[in-house]
Amino acid sequence: MAWSLPLLLAGCVSQPVDDAQQRHRPAHDTDEAGLWQMLEREEYKLHTSTAVIRDEALQDYLESVLCRVAPAYCGDIRLYVLRGPHFDAAMAPNGMLLLFSGLLVRLENEAQVAAILGHEVGHYAKRHSLEQWRRLRVRLAAMETASTVMSAGADLAIAVGTAARGSATAGRVLRNAARAQMALHYSFVLATFVEQLAYSREQEREADEYGVSQMVAAGYNPGAAAAVWDHLVQVEVLTEPRPPRFLRSHPLPEDRKQRALSQAAKNRATVPQTGRDYRDRFLAHMAPFRDSWLRVARQGLDPDLQALLMARQRQIGAPEGLVSFHEASMYRVRNGKGDAARAMEALSRAVRSDGCPAEAFRDYGFALWDDMRTAEARRAFEDYLAAAPGAGDRAMVASYVAELQ
């Protein structure tokens, strides 16, 4: 089930289905009802999962954006915010929408959230996951039959080949035939997935177009979608291994960005208003979570992606003290050539800037200590103890102060 859920949540095409109606619920004797039942079991787990961020103000805010960008489905979709380092969101056919903190922490305004939500609702409205599931089910059943036949053939060939050891040539031929059959089998599996993914690209385009049109109707700046894909381009460049173009489940972000730009231009020509971004109110709602979400993202990302994340924070306008602190932590962990000096510089900047977490003073103390600037290190540790009187590591840091006196 664990591997199959992403497939259910992703979006791919199969036989055509009607768009989702409001308050849609499948009849109990349909295959769709079976799919919903599976997903409802998964959704039930979310009700007790600690990965879900339960904050009333955040939830209300994001749901208000969802209802604004997709009023027709406002009552049908249940939105969950989950902790996760990556730039990710997913929509299930039963209306379960997952937004990851790694995505929210990289966005800079409400219009960009609306772009993501509009895209995901596009998958729901077009019932892409249902199509994908139906198609996958048929193909996997065919694959299972073929696999059974081929495995039986391979077993037989190996048995005959082994028995025919007296005739070396016959044995080799039969064993090679068995290997060829298995190679064919693996090719079939790969082909099934490749075709599945190719269909998915079409659906993603459809969802992109749906999302932008909904943004425009809701009065959001449609150019925000292009900005989202632009950032995704940068993320993908650093994501290794980068799958070959034909194996991608989503359209290339470069393509999506260009399409979003042209669609935005077209919409601007036909819609009198250019739309708004609502940057300030979005950042205000994200502010209480930014530090913890950056910690989650940093711990789950490779150094290059962390560096991109920090650059993105500056672009967004996150507090300099917070960004510099996380940047320093990144350098200290990476510990490459010149990173100690970079960490020192970042910490020095952090402790003099707004939004600096208390730990920045402690880490600055370590950096100064490493640099043999013991008096300054002691003062930094004292600043930390003053800034975080209830810190769990108080006794440890107090021992450093005593050692440095």
Next chain:
Amino acid sequence: MRRVAALLGGVLLAAPAGCTYSYRTIEPGTHDLGRYAITTPVAWSEWLARPTVWTVHGEGLEYVLHLNGVADGQKMFMELGRRETGHRFLASWRASEVVDAFLAGMSRRRMNAGRVVKLAPASFGPWQGFGFEVEFESPMGMPMRGTGRAAIIDDELHLFFYAGAREHYYEKHLPAFEAILASIAT
């Protein structure tokens, strides 16, 4: 669907098979761990990885992790069948940095929302080290507690960490873990 999933999973996982999990029993008594010996009052199932894992009821409920001399520059974690993960240990680290790096490594597989509730100087057998306590959630969302003891000895990190479900299991084997810590001797 389950048969289909099993088939597909089997096909996709067939190639990297060859990695097998290997457990052995650690009997009650004294065990030589190289630089020091410990005495455990209870039996554990041991899984050799980095860190070494000991458990009684299963890793989902309680476990002891042991980093037995991570060298300067070596990564702190290496799960069986996976590449090395986590931070590269630096012998120059202080206690806070060791714990931060340890929790960051743990967050990849075993720990959500880890929070240090206590960190203070403590002995590690005959060596000066530090102790720490953390609260976190398991990847399945179960509230957990953990306590650790560590020291940097000749530029190598030695660390014991015990964690268990906050309800019942943490308390159940904490005395055994404390007995192990108290028994560290050269």
